[in-house]
Amino acid sequence: MTQAHERNGTALLEVKGLRVSVGETEILRGIDLTVRKGEVHAIMGPNGSGKSTLTNVLAGRPEYIVTEGQVLFEGKNILGLPPVGMDPETRAREGMFLAFQYPVELAGVRTWQFLKAAVDATREYRGLPQLKIREFDRLLEEKLELVEIAPELIKRSVNEGFSGGEKKRNEILQMLLLDPKLAMLDETDSGLDIDALRIVANGVNQFKGPSKAIVLVTHYQRILNYITPDFVHVLVDGRIVRSGGKELAEQLEEKGYDWVRESSDSPAAPPAAKVGA
């Protein structure tokens, strides 16, 4: 295994032996992953390998059933509902952000109201004073510029009538406004043209920093040309079959997913590669 970096940051997210089912189907079959502050992890894999399930279960989506394993965020258990774990909004307020692969449309809910409510709830949880409308608008304006969203768009209902690219940029806008500790980007690059991809990547790079971590879920290597990962994990059939540095992504691009699949098919292969565990 290639160790790309010295890993001396504080562990932000620790996933241990996570198994997850939807209905009767097991989707994640033992995931181990540790993400430290300052790191960028890319999780790659073919369609249906469980990439989106992983980010959604971390964010607390209700229909997923965790059958085994543990997930700690800053050392605190998050799985399950309070008082054992955290409900989705608490995870969000603690600093876990998910940029959705398919951002939903909210008929009649104005974008501005939605953003303000989210920022208010998060700041209140973190013990910060509520932003005055003028302060909020100033912050919003600044972030809007960064992701190149026209101010008219925030007067509309959330994501309603937005183009695919606008929806994805809206996700990045929310990330910048809410200022989480961990950003999980679920296929944020899919369906983006080259300009939109550059804008999204630019937003993510702005966000990056020693106190932040990023988990990038993607099918293609393309976005990694803009956002350089420290670690690349390959997820196949619900398991991380290989982990490495950014050169792994290049290898994948060249050889395709069959390459990892073949090399991991032997029963002797470890159930999951552990990174820094």
Added chain:
Amino acid sequence: MTQTLARYERYLSDLRGLPPAGPSWLQQTRSGAVERFSELGFPTARRGNEKWKYTNVGPIANTPFVYPFEASANGLAPADIQRVVPWDDAWTNLVFLDGRYSELLSSPRSADGIAVMSLGEAIASGDPDVERHLAKYADFDDDGFTALNTAFVADGAFIRVPDGASVDTPIHLVFLSTDRGEPTASHPRVLVVAGAGSKSTIIESYVGLQSNRYFTNAVAETVLLEGSQIDHYRLLLESDDAYHVGTARVRQCADSTFTSRTFEKSVGLGRYDLSVLMDGPNASCNLSGLYMTSGTQHVDNFITVDHAKPYSTSRLLYKGILAGKSRAVFGGTVWVRKGAIKTDSMQSDKNLVLSPDAEVDSKPALFIYADDVKCGHGATAGNIDKNSVFYLLSRGIDLETASRMLIYGFASEIIDLVRVDSLRDQLERLFLESLPSFKFEF
């Protein structure tokens, strides 16, 4: 009450003339039905009666119909029948004349537990499925027509598909009203038992040969056991003076699939009351119909789907083309009972009104008592979109042809759903031939 009785005395005296045939359980059922009918009569009082809001059955109640005690082919040859109803020799055809089974014109099928036969014979043979299922689904407690039919139960069709069997040949039931020179009433009865995991295709055709007024009061009961599938077709090709009241009760067990396609082209006053009870989880039904009315015809489709159990799906799509002084009524009701979660239902009724004197009344209702559901309905009525007409004109097509194409296009959405090739071809011809001539105003 005495007045009501006088009006229906004709039926009651005919009933007294019927021999008390059949086993005791059937005699009991019948006498219960006679009693109920004499209390109920027909639903002529419509004030506050949502079921009959738009259809007046006064003319049926006021006509003295004669009950034909015997069926007679009367020199009818198979070719005469094939002229008036879609036909394929490859199908299993059963023919009923004025409600009575005609051995001469039928090709019954009984082998390997499959039964496609006269209900009268099935009753006589003491088939346990008949006792188990007959009159168990068509409740006559608040339905005078069903009570009357049940009172007269003597003949009709019995279809049984055993567990796991797949019947590839369509089963065709032809109910023909012959010309008897006076107004007659017939009360055909159909019982279908689809065994677990079975598959079958059933066509019911109601046809008239006579120019006299007559009254067909049909009741069909169908039960789909676990995992079974039925493709059902129902054709209404009665004469323009005929009264037709059809009642169909379908009970679906878990994982079963019921498909119903109704084609209504001619009748004086016609009603089809189809009610599907989704009585097991994961059941699905797909119901659609095409009604084309002209002259002074009145056609009423009263469709009910009752989602009693979770994870069931229903689709309803009915389309009407109205011309002349005709009237079409659509009453679609979808129920979702408490606890029937994950119900997925969509209902739609679309109407083309092609005459200033025609009327459409549509009532697509939803009654929902469970929260985790996805239900919707839609209805449209009116004219063809002007843009479509313009598009065709701009391609050099004349207005009359364009109108015809668009009307047919509207109808073909339903005709295309027919999965029996020879039936689809014949229906296409039948409907295309009788499309009302109409030019969209432009």
Added chain:
Amino acid sequence: MATQKVISRQTGVEDTQYKWGFEFDYESDVAPRGLNEDIVRLISSKKGEPEWMLEWRLKAFAHWNKLGNEEPTWANISHPPIDFQDIIYYAAPKSQKDGPKSLDEVDPEMLEAFAKLGIPLEEQKKLSGVAVDAIIDSVSVATTYQEMLLKAGVIFCSMSEAIKNHPDLVRKYLGSVVPYTDNFYATLNSAVFSDGSFCYVPPGVRCPIELMTYFRINELDTGQFERTLIIADEGSYVSYLEGCTAPMRKTHQLHAAVVELVTLDDAEIKYSTLQNWYPGDKEGKGGVYNFVTKRGIARGKNSKISWTQVETGSAITWKYPSVILQGDNSVGEFYSVALVNNYQQADTGTKMIHIGKNTKSTIVAKGISAGHAQNTYRGQVKIMPTADNAQNFTQCDSLLIGDQCGAHTVPYIEVRNSTARMGHEATTSKVNDDQLFYLQQRGISLEEANYMIINGFCRGIFKELPFEFAAEASQLMRVSLEGAVG
């Protein structure tokens, strides 16, 4: 006629959600219980009505007797039979028995009471830009901004005053849209109506301010039967709003109002309702039976009638604000939010009757059901043979909150014209899980997320309300849903 002094302000019903449930404390004039010809005559004489009015009432009463106490049963609601002889048909604050005078003469207690409801009537504190007619139980107690309206030529007064001061207008239009034979409750109302608002907007006048009637049932066991009549003459415009509340009572109270609207050529009436009668407690005890007939006739060409309603109150709501589109090119609109919680029942919708050519109607109805409540949309669209090129669009959406409630949609579509176009769409579902999760992932609590989505669901309707009341409607919805979401 008995006089009684209501001593306590407490009604003995605990309900933290309904904050309008307190009782006014004043002396009232109350008629004996029950209904007979003498009561009808008493009401008429209390109001000093002319003979023609009494005759009309008596005709209605005779007709009601013919109906034999048979209430309509077709609606999807259920309640024990109403004992019409156990209702008080007339109650009036005693100090008001001579009818409303100038505001200076209004009982200060009354002013205080209305201020508590958020409806200040005093000259210096009046709701800006809104003229209010305040009606308690059976009578109008005050009408604000009279002078300003008079200057514009707009008549806005209580029905009692209109009968005295504008008899020709009243005789011409009263019962012209909802005849006294129309339905059981309308007939009852015609016999015993006590007061209500009257408005006439003369030709070419755009009413300079919003008009509002605030209805309040206060007296125990009284029925409220108000009658509202609004006439918009040629080329005029008026926006009218009504709000309603009642104290919390353990017994049911009957409210059977009639509203008639008439628009002549090129005129427009915009009629908005915030209905917040006491809905009963969490177990379904008490609450107002709101059985109301509202109908407008767009009589003139190019005229328009628009109904907007936000219905959150009442134990049972039975109302179908309708438009008869008689004038060519006339327009009818119905925008509705009906919210039921606990054991409330609503069967509400509209009728759009297209008679004139090129008439257009739009129906947007949003239903929300929670708790054990049942909500039915019932609406009729009728396109007559004369209504060439008539158009209707209907959208009905229902949201279910919890698995013990029901949402029902019953449209009646009757089309008798080949050039007409009508389209109806309806959906029913619960609040979408994906939407909730999306909002939660942004740190918004589940409860708040529910409110946001439900508010978004209703937004299209709220924005049809006069600006001042849109926020109030949103707030009302939230209060009514307390405890049902999250």
